[in-house]
Amino acid sequence: MSWVNAIIQGILVGGLYALFACGLSLMFGVMKVVNLAHGDLAVVAGYIAIGVITVTHIPVLWSFLIVVPVMAVLGYVLQRTILQGALDRSVLATLLVTFGLSVVIENGLLQFFTANTRGIGSGLALVSGSFSIGSIQIGYLPLVIFATAVVVLLGLQYFLSTSRYGRLIRAVADDKEAAQLAGADYRHVFGIAAAVAFGTVALGGIAYGMYAQLAPTTGTDTILLFAFAAVVIGGLGSLWGTLLGGVVLGVAQQIGAQISISDETLAGFIVFLAVLALRPQGLISRGAQS
Amino acid sequence: MSGPPDGERPESGTPLLEVRDLVVHHGQLRALDGISLRVFPGEVYAIIGANGAGKSTLLRTIAGLHSPTAGSVLFDGTDVTGLRPERRARQGIVMVPEGRRLFGSLSVEENLQVGGAFAREGPWTIERVYETFDWMRERRNQAASQLSGGEQQTVAIGRALLANPRVLLLDELSLGLAPVVVQRIYGMLPQILAAGLTVLLVEQDVSQALRVASHIHCLLEGRTTLEGTPTGVSADQVEAAYFGLAGAAPGPAPEGSES
Numbered sequence: 001m002s003w004v005n006a007i008i009q010g011i012l013v014g015g016l017y018a019l020f021a022c023g024l025s026l027m028f029g030v031m032k033v034v035n036l037a038h039g040d041l042a043v044v045a046g047y048i049a050i051g052v053i054t055v056t057h058i059p060v061l062w063s064f065l066i067v068v069p070v071m072a073v074l075g076y077v078l079q080r081t082i083l084q085g086a087l088d089r090s091v092l093a094t095l096l097v098t099f100g101l102s103v104v105i106e107n108g109l110l111q112f113f114t115a116n117t118r119g120i121g122s123g124l125a126l127v128s129g130s131f132s133i134g135s136i137q138i139g140y141l142p143l144v145i146f147a148t149a150v151v152v153l154l155g156l157q158y159f160l161s162t163s164r165y166g167r168l169i170r171a172v173a174d175d176k177e178a179a180q181l182a183g184a185d186y187r188h189v190f191g192i193a194a195a196v197a198f199g200t201v202a203l204g205g206i207a208y209g210m211y212a213q214l215a216p217t218t219g220t221d222t223i224l225l226f227a228f229a230a231v232v233i234g235g236l237g238s239l240w241g242t243l244l245g246g247v248v249l250g251v252a253q254q255i256g257a258q259i260s261i262s263d264e265t266l267a268g269f270i271v272f273l274a275v276l277a278l279r280p281q282g283l284i285s286r287g288a289q290s
Numbered sequence: 291m292s293g294p295p296d297g298e299r300p301e302s303g304t305p306l307l308e309v310r311d312l313v314v315h316h317g318q319l320r321a322l323d324g325i326s327l328r329v330f331p332g333e334v335y336a337i338i339g340a341n342g343a344g345k346s347t348l349l350r351t352i353a354g355l356h357s358p359t360a361g362s363v364l365f366d367g368t369d370v371t372g373l374r375p376e377r378r379a380r381q382g383i384v385m386v387p388e389g390r391r392l393f394g395s396l397s398v399e400e401n402l403q404v405g406g407a408f409a410r411e412g413p414w415t416i417e418r419v420y421e422t423f424d425w426m427r428e429r430r431n432q433a434a435s436q437l438s439g440g441e442q443q444t445v446a447i448g449r450a451l452l453a454n455p456r457v458l459l460l461d462e463l464s465l466g467l468a469p470v471v472v473q474r475i476y477g478m479l480p481q482i483l484a485a486g487l488t489v490l491l492v493e494q495d496v497s498q499a500l501r502v503a504s505h506i507h508c509l510l511e512g513r514t515t516l517e518g519t520p521t522g523v524s525a526d527q528v529e530a531a532y533f534g535l536a537g538a539a540p541g542p543a544p545e546g547s548e549s
Contacts, residue, residue, distance in 0.1 A: 164407060171393045171404045178391040181353060183379035183408030183453060 002258060005136045010254035012138070014247030015146030016211060019204040020227035021234070021242035022153060023197035029237035030173040030193040033083060033094045037101035038201060039224030044105060045071050045205030046214040047113060049120055060121035060210070068202045075198025076191040083194065084187055102220060109216035120209035127210050145207045149246070152200055153239055159196070160239075169193045229272040235282025244283055248275075304367045306331045306488050307352070307383070307457050312361035314344075314351050321347040323512040324361070329457065329505075334479070334489045336503035338496050340532060343509040345492040346388055349461050352490070353385040354378045366456070380408050382456030388465060390446045394435035398426060398445055401434050405449030412454025413485045419448040422481060440471035447475070451482065458482075460491035464498060476502050496528060510534045 020042065027033045035041075048070060049063040058066075078101075086097040121127050130139040160166035168189045172179045176186040208214065208223060226249060234245025249268045256267020275282065305328035314322040322344045329335045337345045350356050352363055354375035362371045370378055379385075392401050402416050420427040423444050429437075434445060443463060450458060464472040472495070479502055483489065493499040499506060500520040508516040508531040516523060516531030529535070 164403075167396070167400055167404055168407060170396055171400075174393040174395055175391050177355065177375075178387060178393065179404065180355075180375040181379055181385050181387060181391075182405050182449065183376050184404070185374070185376045 003255070006254040006258045007251055008136060008138065009142070010251030011247050012142035012146045012250070013211075013254070014230075014243065014250035015142070015149035016204070016207055017226050017230040017246030017249050018149040018243040019145065019152060019200060019207055019246075020223050021230035021246055022149075022156060022239060023200040023204070024227045025231045025234075025237060025239065025242050026156070026193060026197045026200070028231070030169055031079070031083070031087065031094075031190050032091055033087065034098070035197075036095060036098040036224065037105060037219075038098075038227055039219030039222070040102045040105040040109075041071070041074075041198065041219070042201045042205035042208065042223045043109065043214055043216065043219040045202035046120060046209035047109065047118070048202075049206045049209060050118055050214075053120070060124060061126070063120075064203060064206055067206060068199045071198040071202035072195040075194040075196075075201075078198075079191045079194035080187060084190065087190075102224075106216050106219065113216065115215060115217075117213035117215045118209070119213050120206060122210075141210055145211060148203060148207065149243060152203060153243055156196070156200070156239055165189070165192050226268075229268060232282060233272055233275045235284040238282065238284045241282055241284035248283070303330070305329055305364075306366055307490065308364040309348070309352065310362045310364065312348070312351060312363070313359045314347055314356055315359050316347070321512055322351070322358075325509070325512070325514060326361075327507055327514075327517075329488060329490050331488050332483075332486075334483070334491070334502055334504045336499040336506045337490070337492045337509060338494070338499045338506055338528075338532065339509035341494065342511070344512040345494075345509055346461055347512075348509070349385065349459050349490070349492050353383060353459055376408070379453055379455075380410070382410055382454070383459065384450045384453045384455035384457075385459035386443075386446050386450045386461060386463070388461040390439075390442045392434040392437075392442050392446055392449070394433065396434055397431050398434055398437070399430035401445055401449050402430075402452055406452035409452055410454040410456075414451045414454050416452065419451060422478070423448060439467050440475065443467060443471075443475055444478075447478075447482070451485075455487065457488045457490060460489060460493075462492055462494060464493060464495045472498060496532060500528070508532055 020039070024035060024038045027035050045067050049067045052058065052063050052066050053060055082097055083094060086093040126140050126144065130137045132138070160170060168179065168184050169192065172184065172186045172189045179186055179189070204223065208218070229249050230242055230245035232245070233248050234241030234243070248271060252271040253264045253268040257264035307329040309325060309327045312322050312325045313320065325348060327335070337348060339345050347356060351358055354373060358371065362369050364370065365378070365381060365383055370381070370383070393404060396404065399416065402419060406416065426445065426448065434442065437445065463475055467475070476498060479489070491499070503520055506518060506520055506523065507514065508528065510531065511534070515534065516527060
């Protein structure tokens, strides 16, 4: 039964990883930007949420109504300024710039908020509560996070496949010069895509702050790594691949933990390496979806 | 094509599109060396020339995809040389790029929708495109990448038309297509022109260009070697201008050309 439990817990935490991963995947798929500051931006979103909750006393769960738009605007502005500036030079430059951004954010957070860890909404019934089916305990929070991830992915898919800007984002990702010839300013479209990606980053950051604890270094040592692993396992540029990748990563970790608690992270990265070696295009390759 | 008879080019009024002394470099290479041309409303203006003559470079510079080293591009009397391609497209300079360049992961209809996303006011709607190219309607949900070359070329033209262009730039429509398909695509031109359109096209296939054009302009290594109406130039002149045969002087400066 403990194995079944491990698999179920793994699937649920996979939703969290998918929330981390889908923004990373979107930015790579559209702009070819590998955003090394992705995890740090999630942490920034988490800290903003903590600040918003402290100042306005709004219910913890509703903090996303403020944090998501704030991060989306930040995404648009960052894309139109330093990320586009780097893209105009070379794809390699975007790696350097986002790495620099990551270092700046991390040290800025350390400077202003110290290295102490912070949680979001600790003590809430939602965060610590659970229910049981037979001998399996299921936490409310992992279930809510998983459901959120599914809703976000459905929303993203709907946005990309039916809305005017979703269509433009896909067109620009296919051929930005041809999109220009149709009158589309690809820089603006990139900005919109970044805004959407940062919106999902915000949800990831808040979710992680509730699920675990945020510290200035969480972004690079946990969120970015797990996001990368989920994206690579699932398949670059594939939205639903990020959920599959997140779930595979989560299950691998939980099974690893079942064997020995210290093997949790290791097991996840062994699966990551195995996929990279045996099926480098990921479990769902890009052409399979749009 | 009912081009104006020899010697009666609609000279009056401003040209819709004018290129003045255009010089374009690709790195060190001087791809265009002082090209001037004037395209009047309603014309089908064909630029011919061999591979590497600079035809596509000229068209891409007019569309805004290359920046000229010197010279200017005027659209309806206004200098658009500094405008980005998307701004020019929204003003009505719309190009069908070489090699079709459809959005491969989008469906036929989505390609058309993107083409119309920033459209000017005008006669072209998706419905009208479907009426003009009737096979497209039933295959509108198919991915553009699954179409044949000729079908893709037609969708690319439809996509451009949806922007309601004032001048349509066609870059090597015939490239990589079977002659019968090329015939069919050029055969659609009169229908498109009936909606009040000016066309500037680049074509390697000289006989095709002579058949549809009201005015031709031959390039060789980035320079103008011949300009005139298809009926006003002889086959020998075209051949000489196209290949740059020794001793071939630029054809007798035809009416209206400034060089």
